[in-house]
Each structure stands twice: as structure tokens, then as C-alpha cells.
Amino acid sequence: MKKIVVAVTGASGMIYARELFKQLREMDVEVHAIISEAGEQVLQLELDITREEFSDVTFWGIKQFTAPMASGSAGFHGMVVVPCTMGTLGAIASGLSQNLIHRAADVMLKERRPLILSVRETPLNRTHINNMLTAHDAGAIICPAMPSMYQKPKDLTEMAHNYSARLLELLGLEVTYSRWKGH
Ligand SMILES: Cc1cc2nc3c(=O)[nH]c(=O)nc-3n(C[C@H](O)[C@H](O)[C@H](O)COP(=O)(O)O)c2cc1C
Numbered sequence: 001m002k003k004i005v006v007a008v009t010g011a012s013g014m015i016y017a018r019e020l021f022k023q024l025r026e027m028d029v030e031v032h033a034i035i036s037e038a039g040e041q042v043l044q045l046e047l048d049i050t051r052e053e054f055s056d057v058t059f060w061g062i063k064q065f066t067a068p069m070a071s072g073s074a075g076f077h078g079m080v081v082v083p084c085t086m087g088t089l090g091a092i093a094s095g096l097s098q099n100l101i102h103r104a105a106d107v108m109l110k111e112r113r114p115l116i117l118s119v120r121e122t123p124l125n126r127t128h129i130n131n132m133l134t135a136h137d138a139g140a141i142i143c144p145a146m147p148s149m150y151q152k153p154k155d156l157t158e159m160a161h162n163y164s165a166r167l168l169e170l171l172g173l174e175v176t177y178s179r180w181k182g183h
Helices: 014-025 037-047 086-093 100-110 126-137 156-170
Strands: 002-008 029-035 058-060 078-084 115-119
Touching: 002 014, 002 100, 014 029, 014 037, 014 078, 014 156, 029 037, 029 100, 078 086, 078 100, 078 156, 086 100, 086 115, 086 126, 100 115, 115 126, 115 156
Parallel strands: 002 029, 002 078, 029 058, 078 115
Antiparallel strands: none
């Protein structure tokens, strides 16, 4: 069974994380999660829920450097940061490893495993753009939280489902969502 890391940081777009966890529940995947302090705050603010909502997922402490994903030998398949703040992006781009999210991302890059960053900020300054390029060049996939509209999603949940399915697909998982079939 594949083991993946899902990290949630304090950017807007918690609906993407919620839809991603929902899809993972139906899949044969071992999910290990980490949430930053700001992530907990924004989760509460945007969705009126806490991480306990995802009771089927193992959450590791943000400073728990003894957690399995802090080492390459734990054999994780890949990691997604959703949503990903500019702060976490910067820490990953510069290899800071000051919390477990940064460290796990650093491990994915050094082990050449997929690392998907669902970055979210608007507008972007030069530092954000430079950090995206640095993280990209180090091996991360920058997949901005920019969901497509051409499927005409009936509501925000469907839009978030389609976008978070793309994140899982980039991780190499099999997903079902509304695909473009040509026109
Ligand atoms: C409601 C709310 C929304 C936020 N949205 C964003 C965002 O979209 N992108 C971003 O980079 N930071 C955003 N922030 C700021 C981050 O939460 C803040 O920079 C924090 O230090 C990031 O820490 P983390 O990367 O460890 O989660 C938001 C903060 C709040 C309270």
C-alpha cells in the first residue's frame, strides 16, 4: 500500500484539503498528515472545523521531528502541501526544515519523490515567483490553487473535488473526476 504525506498550511483554500482527504478515504492509501498552526486557524475560519474532522487520518505534530516522514528511509511515495502558503513555499525553496512540513518536503526532494505544492497567494511578489522557480528546479511540482471552470462545476465542492483530484493524480494515484474530452 502506498504511503503519502498530506500537509495543510495556513493559506486560503481549506476546501481543497477537505476534498482531498475525502477522496483519499475511498482509496487504498495510507495517509499521514501534518498541519501548521496557521493551518489550524484557517481551517477553523474557513470551514468551521478542526483537524478532528479527519478522524481516519494520522496527524503528526508540527515539531515532531521523530515522525516517520522526517527520514527518507520511511519510504513514503510522495507528498502534497494543500493549500501551501508563501511562507512554507519559501522555507521549502531554501531548505530550512524548521518544522515537520518543511523537513518532510525536503526529504521528498532529496529522495526524488513527488512533491506537489498547491501554492496560493494573490497577487504574487517577486520573492514568491522566485521561490516557485527554485522549488520547481529542485524537483517540486507547482500546482497553484487555480481550479478549472470548463467542466462547469455545479458548486464549490465539485470545483474543489476536480482540483484536488488533479493533485492526487500528480502524485501518481488513480482518481475519477470530470475530465476534458474535447469539444
Ligand atoms: C484567513 C487567512 C488566510 C490566509 N491566506 C493566505 C494565503 O492565501 N497565502 C499565504 O501565503 N498566506 C496566507 N495567510 C497567512 C499565513 O497563514 C501566514 O503567513 C502563516 O505564517 C503561514 O504559516 P504556515 O506556512 O506555517 O502555515 C492567511 C492567513 C489567514 C489568517
